[in-house]
Amino acid sequence: MAQVIGVISLKGGVGKTSTVVSLGASLAKDFSQRVLIVDANYSAPNLGHHFGLTNPEKTIQDVLSDKTDIKDVIHEHEDSGLHIIPAAMIARKVQDPFALKKKLNQIKKYYDYILIDSSPSLNEEIVSTMAASDQLFVVTTPDTPTLESTMKAIRIARQKSIPITGLILNKVRGKNFETSIEDIEKLTGVPVIAKIRDHDHALEAVAKQHPVTMLKEKSPVSIEYKKLAAAITGKHYSDPRFHAKVADAFRRQPEKQVINRHILYYS
Numbered sequence: 001m002a003q004v005i006g007v008i009s010l011k012g013g014v015g016k017t018s019t020v021v022s023l024g025a026s027l028a029k030d031f032s033q034r035v036l037i038v039d040a041n042y043s044a045p046n047l048g049h050h051f052g053l054t055n056p057e058k059t060i061q062d063v064l065s066d067k068t069d070i071k072d073v074i075h076e077h078e079d080s081g082l083h084i085i086p087a088a089m090i091a092r093k094v095q096d097p098f099a100l101k102k103k104l105n106q107i108k109k110y111y112d113y114i115l116i117d118s119s120p121s122l123n124e125e126i127v128s129t130m131a132a133s134d135q136l137f138v139v140t141t142p143d144t145p146t147l148e149s150t151m152k153a154i155r156i157a158r159q160k161s162i163p164i165t166g167l168i169l170n171k172v173r174g175k176n177f178e179t180s181i182e183d184i185e186k187l188t189g190v191p192v193i194a195k196i197r198d199h200d201h202a203l204e205a206v207a208k209q210h211p212v213t214m215l216k217e218k219s220p221v222s223i224e225y226k227k228l229a230a231a232i233t234g235k236h237y238s239d240p241r242f243h244a245k246v247a248d249a250f251r252r253q254p255e256k257q258v259i260n261r262h263i264l265y266y267s
């Protein structure tokens, strides 16, 4: 049975879709997992764009409105082995926030992981992702306005008793004005499980419609997603970059996100 991981935030543009694409591609391609990714950002979807699926004929909305069987809207991405359910660009109110859960339950047995790309809107759209998820990853950036939204998202998930496994800290520039991992964890009470650099490779991958983990295998962005995928599956992954091996050898203790990732395999 698949583990269903909802990738959420209450702030737009922080990197939910990029995370679903990159983590999903790494789980499928690098770690041979059966992975489905689902666009649940119903009013502003763009998961398909990351794979050149710009105007898909059949979408998640067809499934939720009982027009189509969920198995008939699954697109296969040959290069990665990922299965994708895109959404259509039609703003229609979500009638039943539990419909996504019910539909995914029909196909859970075919996958190891199902990743849901959430909407950032505080309405039935995000509730639909939360309700369908066994656990949540919350994406945030290290700035105060985003962290405020992140704390709100965490509060809502806790009220609904959906387990939050960790924070994906994205678009990190390494500047001293950014909030540190330690402070972010103190504020939110949630461990940071990945720290992803702000990097052009993330943007290039979208432009070239290919997951960054495949397009730029040794990009710092890709390596961090691969480490996260390894931790989730409990498999070994060794950073192939020479300078990273040297830096690791001289580090007195592992970085916080590396330590935190040990919890993942058991969650």
Ligand SMILES: Nc1ncnc2c1ncn2[C@@H]1O[C@H](COP(=O)(O)OP(=O)(O)OP(=O)(O)O)[C@@H](O)[C@H]1O
Pocket: 009, 011, 012, 013, 014, 015, 016, 017, 018, 019, 041, 044, 118, 119, 120, 170, 171, 172, 196, 197, 198, 199, 200, 202, 203, 206, 221
């Ligand atoms: N690590 C990164 N470095 C640089 N740019 C990034 C990074 N991650 C994501 N981006 C870029 O930021 C933009 C927003 O990313 P993305 O679409 O993944 O966010 P989102 O949270 O899904 O947004 P929305 O809430 O609108 O769905 C995109 O242009 C993406 O390429």
Ligand SMILES: [Mg+2]
Pocket: 016, 017, 018, 041, 046, 117, 118
């Ligand atoms: Mg998105």
